[in-house]
Amino acid sequence: MDMYQQKSRQKLYLAFLGLAIVVFSIWYTSYMAERLAVVEMNNTRFFALAQEDINEVNESDPEAEEYCDFTLHFEILQSNTTIPVIIANDRGLVDWGSNWGSEERDTNKVFLQKELEKLIASGEVPIESFGTKIYFGESKILQQLRYFPVVQFLLIGGFIVFGYISLNSSRKSEQNRVWVGMAKETAHQLGTPISAIVAWIEHLKLLRPEDDETMEIVGELRNDVQRLELIADRFSKIGSAPKLSPVNIYQELALCKNYMEKRASRKVSFHFPDPELYYISVSINPPLFDWVIENLLRNALDAMDGRGQISAEVYEDPDFVYIDITDTGKGIPPGNHKRVFQPGFTTKKRGWGLGLSLTKRIVEEYHGGKIFVKRSDEGKGATFTISLPKVAS
Template identity: 60%
Template structure:
């Protein structure tokens, strides 16, 4: 449906906007980092120049307070000075209590040289310096910003999604219970009229036959009302033989399907395999899947149901030879309102997912599908003890 195409486009737009914001942030942070790095290099060069003047014997009688101030004010940039043999002569802004300076600084020197760092040469000595803590933190700022934005968006999305699902659930439950309530009154009236008609024409076999058929359809309406009434309440799950329950669904749907559609279901006389389920709701799910399969085949094809058993679960695969579903729509088909048919509200699979996953603690999903060849829906349910 168009609503889901627009939703997908909005996700792409929002993702693109997020990437653009991140790229701008990275670009600007890199710009600031370069400016700060250049400023720190200038400070180190001034530090070296001031140190040379302080150590110059010819300037011992001059006022060197400015040079000493420059040296003292460097409290953030780690600096160390070595001779031509890499013996450490001086260091500042490193941790206190370094016992073996050569053993401590030699790995640092090798690492800096390997990264392409060129020390400042002054009076035969080599001056090494590292980035300040502020500069290192600034380089990590885009990553921290990304994590914070992602966390904020994630929490916001989770909160809004939870609230939206809660609101949808309330709407679902309200509509379902109101539908069941509205159906109850006319159904009761129809049952009473049928019984009255039966009593009035009990000698007319043709009328009685029609009354029986009408009563069958009314029973179906009663089942539908019962299903709707169970939406929103916790249904009772009983151990049920899955083969006999599937056979009931097959018998009902095959009578209403084209004779050119083949139904291949497990043998109902197979060794009983019991699954914890609520029969009216489970039958609703299977009927939805079978009805969708029939619509996808346009009256010609086959529907096969396979049942496999695992240690604690039972897998039910519903396979049709219909039009298939694009892989991009595997999850979308379960969203309320999604439909590819000209008629219908697109609620069948959404209800099926709710019934299986929320009421039966199971799982329903598109196992595989190929356009033009068919689709396999898979249901996983808990096996009865």
């Protein structure tokens, strides 16, 4: 199991754990709401029975209140301070209401009549007693408890999203600092030995200037040192705002192709557009852009094992210029099309997995473009596409 599979599995476990916590919390809140609803239902029954007893006695004997003890009944009626109640007559008009949020509402017949209509429309079954109908609503606490799972879910979801964005941003910032520090330190470390090699080359020139073979070797050494200087210069540009200049993209591709073709097997053929026949201007930093193309070509050569074909195609739309680099190598499984750009991902035994990650950073952060695997299947080669903004005319 590689690092990214392990990281994905850890994220999956955390997601399941978070989901389980949310589901349990919502279930428990809903359970408590149902329990409270049962308690309120029992309370409404006591209220209805007390009211029914009073109505029954008054119906049979209007003067019963003078000698009957209704203390318990009134205590039951007065103990209800949370459950909204409406008592309506047989004509459907409100006689009395309580616990609707304020004393003003409890005495406002127009308001109570509207609430009564809502209760009837919701299917609330009244308790009938001697020509009156008693309707009960849900208490504020029960209503809030019913909506709380939704609020809770939104709050937890918002917290998770905010936390993920914050952590991701922090991690990305830290990665950027590591990249920049590593690149500049590499450039610094290369600088000293390169300067020493240049001095030794000049010394060799002076030792045997008349020897053609020696001069040829010195010339090749100088070419390689220039290449090292270019690499050091590329590393030093990481983390700094690169200077972009308009160039013919076909010409730049041809330069990269010529350099890599000399170092590739003779059984590998390169098919690139002729820079003398085509012209499209793109703003790039040539040293960094060449690094991108060389990385893609080097990966293509590694994937073909010394035999195959590498081709380039350039096309455009009104806003972008697109460069397709295609090889006939081993290809990339569909599941790895995005993972190939992650730092540390590699299929090579001795690879570091930094080439394509650095390539993506150069294209997207320094040139404002995009790079992605356009198409690839295992054993059928791969096509990488680079999109770059067109030069404003």
